[in-house]
Amino acid sequence: xxAHADAHDGHHAHIKLEYQPSxxxxxxxxxxxxxLSTEIMFFAGLIGAYIVLRFGSxxxxxxxxxxxxxxxxxxxxxxxxxxxxxxxxxxxxEAARSNQVxxxxxWLFLTLILGCVFLGVKMYEYNSKFKHGIYPSRPHSLIYERxxxxxxxxxxxxxxNEISKLEAMKGSEGDxxxxxxxxxxxxxxxxxxxxxxxxVEWTEAKAARGDNPLEGKAAIENMAAFIYPLHHSHExxxxxxxxxxxxxxxxxxxxAVLQKEIDALxxxxxxxxxxxxxxxxAPTETEPAEATPAAAAASGSVSTTAVSLVRLQDADPDxxxxxxxxxxxxxxxxxxxxxxxxRLDFHKTLSDPKFEHGVNxxxxxxxxxxxxxxxxxxxxxxxxxxxxxxxxxxxxLIVFGCVLTYRLDASKAHILENTGLYWHFVxxxxxxxxxxxxxx
Amino acid sequence: MxxxxxxxxxxxxxxxxxxxxxxxxxxxxSFAVGNSQSLRENSPSVMMAMMMAVSCAKALLVILFFxxxxxxxxxxxxxxxxxxxxxxxxxxxxxxxIGRRYRVYTEERKLNAAQPILHHSTTxxxxxEHADHDPADAANH
Numbered sequence: 001x002x003a004h005a006d007a008h009d010g011h012h013a014h015i016k017l018e019y020q021p022s023x024x025x026x027x028x029x030x031x032x033x034x035x036l037s038t039e040i041m042f043f044a045g046l047i048g049a050y051i052v053l054r055f056g057s058x059x060x061x062x063x064x065x066x067x068x069x070x071x072x073x074x075x076x077x078x079x080x081x082x083x084x085x086x087x088x089x090x091x092x093x094e095a096a097r098s099n100q101v102x103x104x105x106x107w108l109f110l111t112l113i114l115g116c117v118f119l120g121v122k123m124y125e126y127n128s129k130f131k132h133g134i135y136p137s138r139p140h141s142l143i144y145e146r147x148x149x150x151x152x153x154x155x156x157x158x159x160x161n162e163i164s165k166l167e168a169m170k171g172s173e174g175d176x177x178x179x180x181x182x183x184x185x186x187x188x189x190x191x192x193x194x195x196x197x198x199x200v201e202w203t204e205a206k207a208a209r210g211d212n213p214l215e216g217k218a219a220i221e222n223m224a225a226f227i228y229p230l231h232h233s234h235e236x237x238x239x240x241x242x243x244x245x246x247x248x249x250x251x252x253x254x255x256a257v258l259q260k261e262i263d264a265l266x267x268x269x270x271x272x273x274x275x276x277x278x279x280x281x282a283p284t285e286t287e288p289a290e291a292t293p294a295a296a297a298a299s300g301s302v303s304t305t306a307v308s309l310v311r312l313q314d315a316d317p318d319x320x321x322x323x324x325x326x327x328x329x330x331x332x333x334x335x336x337x338x339x340x341x342x343r344l345d346f347h348k349t350l351s352d353p354k355f356e357h358g359v360n361x362x363x364x365x366x367x368x369x370x371x372x373x374x375x376x377x378x379x380x381x382x383x384x385x386x387x388x389x390x391x392x393x394x395x396x397l398i399v400f401g402c403v404l405t406y407r408l409d410a411s412k413a414h415i416l417e418n419t420g421l422y423w424h425f426v427x428x429x430x431x432x433x434x435x436x437x438x439x440x
Numbered sequence: 441m442x443x444x445x446x447x448x449x450x451x452x453x454x455x456x457x458x459x460x461x462x463x464x465x466x467x468x469x470s471f472a473v474g475n476s477q478s479l480r481e482n483s484p485s486v487m488m489a490m491m492m493a494v495s496c497a498k499a500l501l502v503i504l505f506f507x508x509x510x511x512x513x514x515x516x517x518x519x520x521x522x523x524x525x526x527x528x529x530x531x532x533x534x535x536x537x538i539g540r541r542y543r544v545y546t547e548e549r550k551l552n553a554a555q556p557i558l559h560h561s562t563t564x565x566x567x568x569e570h571a572d573h574d575p576a577d578a579a580n581h
């Protein structure tokens with residue numbers, strides 16, 4: 001029957017060919033959906049890589065949000081901004097479909113503004129990371145993932161560079177100009193030098209020469225925590241102060257032992273010098289805690305005996321050689337005592353509560369390398385994922401700018417629809433990025 | 441009839457507002473879950489699973505209502521299901537990598553891996569210990 005009818009129709013009228021697309025949507029929309037389905041996989045790849053790196057990092061090393069200056073509520077606010085923009089672009093589409101041109105433009109403009117707010121907040125967030133030396137890669141990144149001697153060397157190098165920079169600033173007379181003094185350059189120089197000797201070199205010596213590797217590691221970690229604490233808690237600060245108190249006791253005890261050794265050496269030297277008439281005065285007994293006057297007295301005795309040593313050399317060359325060795329020993333021990341007393345003096349600065357949030361926080365100019373376990377890995381994933389998302393937002397904003405030039409009536413609704421689909425996808429990606437980057 | 445079908449294919453203002461409010465509530469839930477210290481300390485995996493569930497719910501709301509997939513014809517499955525499966529597959533295929541390569545550390549890998557901090561696990565050294573040893577003697581050299 002149908003065959004007959006078709007044949008019949010064919011005889012009498014033109015065959016009406018009806019174009020039947022395989023997918024009943026406009027080509028533009030189809031293309032956009034195909035593009036979005038590739039985008040789903042693109043971001044899934046990034047998120048998958050993040051999951052591997054995040055959960056594959058050594059247990060307990062992934063930085064907490066505040067350690068890397070990530071503020072949860074700012075992220076939540078950005079989520080809110082994107083959700084609002086998703087609503088406004090839907091309303092723009094609805095307005096265009098019902099030919100309310102002015103409304104469509106208004107809603108789309110509002111979407112553009114909200115997108116700009118999102119990017120602005122993102123810029124603020126990036127800036128707060130850059131300011132603290134958190135970059136995706138070297139040489140800008142100040143993050144070290146291990147508290148080892150390489151880290152200590154990096155701190156030393158940074159301080160050395162800062163010192164030579166400050167020294168180079170000085171005028172021909174070797175003084176800072178009044179403007180530089182006003183800007184606090186002499187204080188900076190003093191701070192850098194004090195840190196170099198009393199923190200970096202002290203820690204270096206302890207870690208390199210100590211016979212307990214755990215103690216050496218703890219010393220480096222204490223230094224790292226003083227520069228950039230990972231936990232801003234009172235317990236962490238109390239621990240830091242307790243460590244210093246214990247160290248003070250230990251160093252004082254060692255200083256007492258050293259003082260005794262120096263005294264013994266001086267005595268030995270005294271007996272050797274008996275043969276010459278102008279012998280050095282006997283070193284005075286000093287309290288071990290007050291190491292500085294003791295060291296000064298000891299070094300004084302060394303310089304006064306230098307004259308008598310020449311005389312002795314003529315009389316008894318053997319005794320002179322012995323005294324020379326003893327003087328050398330005393331000199332070394334005195335240098336050790338000096339370093340100990342200098343470190344003990346520096347304890348006042350080390351236990352100053354203003355450093356509770358770290359040296360980098362107090363001196364914003366210093367920018368010392370920081371120890372953040374898995375910090376570089378965190379920075380790489382964070383900047384990669386939010387960066388790609390931000391690029392998508394930027395593309396969306398450019399498209400909004402172009403679409404805004406049209407008269408947005410029902411005939412142009414399909415453009416707005418496709419733009420909206422893209423923008424919703426950007427929102428969708430952020431819906432997943434926000435919890436995994438800010439809250440995990 | 442025509443008005444009804446129009447309503448069917450686009451969703452109404454009330455519907456959009458309801459979705460908007462639902463998205464805000466869900467965001468607040470994931471924020472509260474993420475900031476719950478007890479959940480973070482006791483069962484972080486539950487916390488993460490909850491946040492992922494919330495995110496999936498939000499994504500579904502956006503796709504269904506804002507992207508109009510609720511009202512589209514069956515072509516929507518052709519374009520979204522394979523891509524979603526592929527992305528799920530992609531993420532799941534990386535999971536064995538965590539188990540095989542990262543859970544077991546070779547000595548070589550340990551040398552370069554990030555260090556967990558000792559913080560608080562070590563007590564301050566007792567006074568007088570190693571009194572005869574001077575770690576500062578290498579300083580300034």
